[in-house]
Amino acid sequence: MSAATAALVDPVRKLALKAGEVILEVYAADDPGTREKADRTPVTEADVRAEAVILAGLAELAPDIPVVAEESVAAGRIPAELGKAFWLVDPLDGTKEFLSGNGEFTVNIALVEDGVPVLGVVHAPAIGLTYVGAPGLAERTDADGTRPLEVVPAPPEGFRALVSRSHLDPDTEKWLADLRVASFVQAGSSLKFCRIAEGAADVYPRFGRTMEWDIAAGHAVVRAAGGTVRTAAGPPLQYGKPGFDNPPFVAYGRTSPG
Known part of the structure; x- marks a missing residue:
């Protein structure tokens, strides 16, 4: 992992956690402010507020790296040039899970370089889970602490x-x-x-x-x-x-x- 990417890991993790706090405020409210986008998919006040938090944070953290974010794209705000590196942001993935109340929705922030996602944070605020992936770093954090992640071979039975x-x-x-x-x-x-x-x-x-x-x-x-x-x-x-x-x-x- 390059020094530049390594330096971004903790700030991006903290930014995802901050966005998660905003989402939980809406999650606890009686009215999540749901409306339908042009593509007929739902969007809530939590999507909008969380994306605003993330965009402000990324602008401060890495002002020269363009950001492609779901709600911004829906509103027609797309970077003219992506360049070698850019961010991909989904402030609330799993809006249907959010609306159903099952807790399996996430904040997603990724850094892409040369077409490859080199840094990713997936934070599930309602169930207290955060996953981080970058070259040489793969970990899960929950109430019991942080542990490394590693894929395993499929079982013999299938x-x-x-x-x-x-x-x-x-x-x-x-x-x-x-x-x-x-x-x-x-x-x-x-x-x-x-x-x-x-x-x-x-x-x-x-x-x-x-x-x-x-x-x-x-x-x-x-x-x-x-x-x-x-x-x-x-x-x-x-x-x-x-x-x-x-x-x-x-x-x-x-x-x-x-």
């Missing part, structure tokens, strides 16, 4: 496959049908990547639509823990694509099919 609580499309089901699956693990938001990073699951296919800010931080955590994220066609997943849409992809632990 893969532990992750499926989304909110998004399970026919193409994903078809892909899973061709896999030797021993069990299914459910998780919401970018926590699916973190489950792989901590050895609780082996594979996470996603064929439905996702955006780069949805997954970059989780990708960084999986990558730091020794896993991989590839397009369904095979090549490694890259970032900074036109429109920021992802193709179908699969996240793997230590062992991948085929």
Whole structure:
């Protein structure tokens, strides 16, 4: 890990925690201020307030690095040039989990360099979990302390496959049908990547639509823990694509099919 990236880890972690505090204030309120965006997906006051906190923090921390953030993009505010490095921010991933009250929503902040997520923080404020991934650093922090993360080989009996609580499309089901699956693990938001990073699951296919800010931080955590994220066609997943849409992809632990 470069000295510059290493110096960003703790400030970005603190920024994610600060955004999480703002989200929990809205989470505890009677009215989360929900409305529908142009793409018919929900957005809450928590999304907006958390993104404002993160953008202000990143502007102070690294003013020369452009930021691509979900709600800003929805409002038409997109950096003219990304350059070698840029941030990807999803201030509240798992809005459906947020609205359902199950706690599996996350703050996601990732630094991308040359198309690769080199630093990622995934913070789940409602359940007190924070994951950090960077070259040479992969860790999980909760009420019991901090421990390192490392992907594990799939069990001999088959893969532990992750499926989304909110998004399970026919193409994903078809892909899973061709896999030797021993069990299914459910998780919401970018926590699916973190489950792989901590050895609780082996594979996470996603064929439905996702955006780069949805997954970059989780990708960084999986990558730091020794896993991989590839397009369904095979090549490694890259970032900074036109429109920021992802193709179908699969996240793997230590062992991948085929």
